[in-house]
Amino acid sequence: MAAPSHDLIADAPVAIHHRPAHAPATPAAPTLLPGLALSAALAACAFGLRLVPGLGLFSPMILAIVAGMALHNVIGTPARAKPGVAFSMSRVLRLAIILLGLQLTAAQIVEVGARGLVVIALSLTGTFLFTVWMGRLLGVDRKLAELIAAGTSICGASAVIATNTVTRAHDEDVAYAVACVTVFGSIAMFIYPLLPALLHLDAHAFGLWSGASIHEIAQVVAAAFQQGQQAGEFGTIAKLARVMLLAPVVLTLGLLATRRARHGGETRSNAQPPLPWFVFGFIALVGLNSVISIPAEMKTVIVTATTFLLSMALAAMGLETDFAKLKAKGLRPLALGLLAFLFIAGFSLALVKLTT
Numbered sequence: 001m002a003a004p005s006h007d008l009i010a011d012a013p014v015a016i017h018h019r020p021a022h023a024p025a026t027p028a029a030p031t032l033l034p035g036l037a038l039s040a041a042l043a044a045c046a047f048g049l050r051l052v053p054g055l056g057l058f059s060p061m062i063l064a065i066v067a068g069m070a071l072h073n074v075i076g077t078p079a080r081a082k083p084g085v086a087f088s089m090s091r092v093l094r095l096a097i098i099l100l101g102l103q104l105t106a107a108q109i110v111e112v113g114a115r116g117l118v119v120i121a122l123s124l125t126g127t128f129l130f131t132v133w134m135g136r137l138l139g140v141d142r143k144l145a146e147l148i149a150a151g152t153s154i155c156g157a158s159a160v161i162a163t164n165t166v167t168r169a170h171d172e173d174v175a176y177a178v179a180c181v182t183v184f185g186s187i188a189m190f191i192y193p194l195l196p197a198l199l200h201l202d203a204h205a206f207g208l209w210s211g212a213s214i215h216e217i218a219q220v221v222a223a224a225f226q227q228g229q230q231a232g233e234f235g236t237i238a239k240l241a242r243v244m245l246l247a248p249v250v251l252t253l254g255l256l257a258t259r260r261a262r263h264g265g266e267t268r269s270n271a272q273p274p275l276p277w278f279v280f281g282f283i284a285l286v287g288l289n290s291v292i293s294i295p296a297e298m299k300t301v302i303v304t305a306t307t308f309l310l311s312m313a314l315a316a317m318g319l320e321t322d323f324a325k326l327k328a329k330g331l332r333p334l335a336l337g338l339l340a341f342l343f344i345a346g347f348s349l350a351l352v353k354l355t356t
Helices: 006-017 033-049 060-074 079-103 106-138 142-155 157-167 171-194 203-213 217-227 229-244 246-262 278-291 296-318 323-328 332-355
Strands: none
Touching (some): 033 060, 060 157, 060 171, 060 296, 079 157, 079 229, 079 278, 079 296, 106 142, 106 203, 106 229, 142 157, 142 229, 142 246, 142 332, 157 246, 157 296, 171 203, 171 217, 171 296, 171 332, 203 217, 203 229, 203 332, 229 246, 246 278
8 A cells, every 4th residue: 555645644734723713722731820829728728727726736737638638528619729739739749848958967966965865766767667567466457557657756747648658559648648747746745744753754855755666746846845945955956856867767767669560569650659759859948057157037037947847748738638538447547556655655765765
């Protein structure tokens, strides 16, 4: 058969693409604005809710994911908001984690001291490994167990959503893990201040124990400062040093996910887990914050903006979370969260006693 004429091929597009002037324009690509606006509105609502008596104990991130879940399950997430919601869960989240680096300096980490860093590192590592192992024994999905492990051992909701950039669990898993670290971190926030005298902990030891084992930064601050300024300041610094370990943990999990994919342990759609490049941005900003002095007013703005962006990401996560799917996961992950909390509290306390 003769090859088709080049003239025919050249003429074809003219006939196909020619349309009358009155024909409707091609629909524009979905805009990110509605979803970004909705996520931002929920984050702003979360900040406002903290002014309500009793709710100030919770971070805006926690309130944001609760607000997102409530909206999604009562009214539903508008279809046109989906692209912006997905953008908030990915790009906005990564930017917020990078900005977290401006809340840490090398000097703060040094201030914790060698013994303090050993306590923090061993507590984190031991808790993470224990939680993943116990999750396997309880029959909890590996990805959900990793999220609970990260949230308990590192820094609560921030660690959960950062870890999920490489774990890539379902949104319901993220919501469940955030719920676990919120519940048990809040319990620790109320119980810890009752224990220093009983456990014979001075201000330094209590601050280290709080910073090494309580889940969220806000919860550490609330608990540690109840034992005085020295305990509060040292607890906060110890917690920030613990946050620094988020970078190596996420990088390690990313490498492990890639290794599993190469050995056929993941489905084809998950065959190339992303390398968390944003973690290097986090480390770079820690370095920058260590060599230049950021004015206190600007630092306050940066901290607020970072918390707002993290709240946007969690609000978006809530907008993708189904209560029915959450309920279907049962109580085993909650039991895992409880065991992880008890482990990090007991293990870190034993290390503090041994080293102080």
